[in-house]
Amino acid sequence: MGQFTMKTSVLVLVLVLGTGVPGAVGETHSLKYFETASSGVSNFPEFVSVGLIDDVQMYHYDSKTKRAEPKQDWMDKVTAEDPEYWTRQTRNEVGIQEQYKFNMETLRKRFNQSEGVHIIQRMSGCEWDDETGEVTGFQQFGYNGEDFIVLDLKTETWIAPSPQAVITKHRWDHDRALMEYYKYYFTQVCPEWGRKYLEYGRSSLLRTELPSVFLLQKTPSSPVSCFATGFYPDRAALFWRKDGEELHEEVEHGEILPNHDGTFQMSVDLDLSSAAAEDWRRYDCVFQLFGVKDDLVTRLDKGKIWTNWEEPTNVNTIIIIVITAAVLLVLTAAVGFKLYRQRTGKPRPPSEDSAELTNSACNLLAAGDVTICTWVKA
Numbered sequence: 001m002g003q004f005t006m007k008t009s010v011l012v013l014v015l016v017l018g019t020g021v022p023g024a025v026g027e028t029h030s031l032k033y034f035e036t037a038s039s040g041v042s043n044f045p046e047f048v049s050v051g052l053i054d055d056v057q058m059y060h061y062d063s064k065t066k067r068a069e070p071k072q073d074w075m076d077k078v079t080a081e082d083p084e085y086w087t088r089q090t091r092n093e094v095g096i097q098e099q100y101k102f103n104m105e106t107l108r109k110r111f112n113q114s115e116g117v118h119i120i121q122r123m124s125g126c127e128w129d130d131e132t133g134e135v136t137g138f139q140q141f142g143y144n145g146e147d148f149i150v151l152d153l154k155t156e157t158w159i160a161p162s163p164q165a166v167i168t169k170h171r172w173d174h175d176r177a178l179m180e181y182y183k184y185y186f187t188q189v190c191p192e193w194g195r196k197y198l199e200y201g202r203s204s205l206l207r208t209e210l211p212s213v214f215l216l217q218k219t220p221s222s223p224v225s226c227f228a229t230g231f232y233p234d235r236a237a238l239f240w241r242k243d244g245e246e247l248h249e250e251v252e253h254g255e256i257l258p259n260h261d262g263t264f265q266m267s268v269d270l271d272l273s274s275a276a277a278e279d280w281r282r283y284d285c286v287f288q289l290f291g292v293k294d295d296l297v298t299r300l301d302k303g304k305i306w307t308n309w310e311e312p313t314n315v316n317t318i319i320i321i322v323i324t325a326a327v328l329l330v331l332t333a334a335v336g337f338k339l340y341r342q343r344t345g346k347p348r349p350p351s352e353d354s355a356e357l358t359n360s361a362c363n364l365l366a367a368g369d370v371t372i373c374t375w376v377k378a
Helices: 073-081 083-110 163-174 176-200 276-281 315-343
Strands: 028-039 048-054 054-063 118-129 137-145 147-154 155-157 212-217 225-229 236-242 252-254 264-270 283-289 296-299 306-307 361-368 370-373
Touching: 048 083, 048 176, 073 083, 073 176, 073 315, 083 118, 118 176, 137 283, 155 163, 163 264, 212 283, 212 296, 225 236, 225 252, 225 283, 236 252, 236 264, 264 370, 276 283, 315 361
Parallel strands: 212 306
Antiparallel strands: 028 048, 028 118, 048 054, 118 137, 137 147, 147 155, 212 225, 225 264, 236 283, 252 264, 283 296, 361 370
């Protein structure tokens, strides 16, 4: 997994969603944890911790409720094997929350900053491929919306994007016992727990739902958009073909975006400005979904394109107006969300999941003046 860029609005926490790769669908899963500690932010918890399995939030803790609790019904199953699970997680989160207060003060001094709005964030977890067995672990800290220090398990070193983090890098690079622990946790413990959570939520997390697919066009000269909405999971691909061959030119792929009901949507645009009218029948839009063998193919047909400049043929006018308005509203919301993400930087989920605090894995950020624990989560 590449670096997780933390350049984003410090007051907004958005779920990280997978992005479909045109023409390919992968079989990977992920367990991610996110923590956000803040100071000087009114009407916002000083500490928030959230956990996600396959980008579905399963766990939540914040400094206002002071309680670790499940966000999915199936997470209650964890207590069947571990009756003290939620009590332990609450205790661990309270300890982490207190430690962040100390770290906040230390980092503020290190950056020579006055009191005010400041944010510390941590993202950690793992991704694994059940087919190949490949596992990737990751952990990264951010401060005030910028990357602070990043774990590189491949080289077994820390990367310090911020000059103020160099002292931390040197200290942690020389702690070989800690690095060995990280290698063990992120490549073995993390995916083991991830598979447990997947099994708990199998009926929900491993389900498949095919989308509704629409062809949309704003004006006669605009690109034709193939819009798929209502699919699950987000491991999907959407692309245009001509004569059965996938197109890479004159197409623009959109991001996979969330719907309010937990499903996803995506679109891909095709520029037909240079295509002859009689050649339109040679094009089709293909949707592929992980876990589903057959592709969903929609052939390009002018009579099936939803527009705001003319009516599709043989359909009741009133029904067309209502459905077109609804579809275009969803598409507009998706485009707006995409522009928001581009404007604020790559979004990132909230905070983190169940915690197993390891006191032996705490290291000094600076000479005797700060501790950022290397907490890991079960």
